[in-house]
Amino acid sequence: MTMIAKRHDAIGSPGCSETLPCEAESASQARLLVSAALNTWQLSHLIDDGQLIVSELVANAGAP
Numbered sequence: 001m002t003m004i005a006k007r008h009d010a011i012g013s014p015g016c017s018e019t020l021p022c023e024a025e026s027a028s029q030a031r032l033l034v035s036a037a038l039n040t041w042q043l044s045h046l047i048d049d050g051q052l053i054v055s056e057l058v059a060n061a062g063a064p
Contacts, residue, residue, distance in 0.1 A: 016033065016036075016037050016040075018030075018033050020058070022061060027054075027055050027058040027059065030054045030055070030057075030058045031051040031054060031055060033054075034047070034050040034053075034054045035047050035051060038050055
């Protein structure tokens with residue numbers, strides 16, 4: 001099973017996506033992706049909250 005994170009924006013902000021396997025290491029990779037995306041979108045003040053949210057999502061995606 002894989003998880004795909006995508007962001008599309010009609011106003012032209014760059015999007016990003018990543019396919020991650022359902023394993024423990026994916027949480028770290030997802031946090032890095034969120035951090036990079038928020039920095040790119042000049043939203044670095046949201047990194048802590050974004051990383052917390054994506055950590056929970058990845059953990060829940062891997063739950064039985």
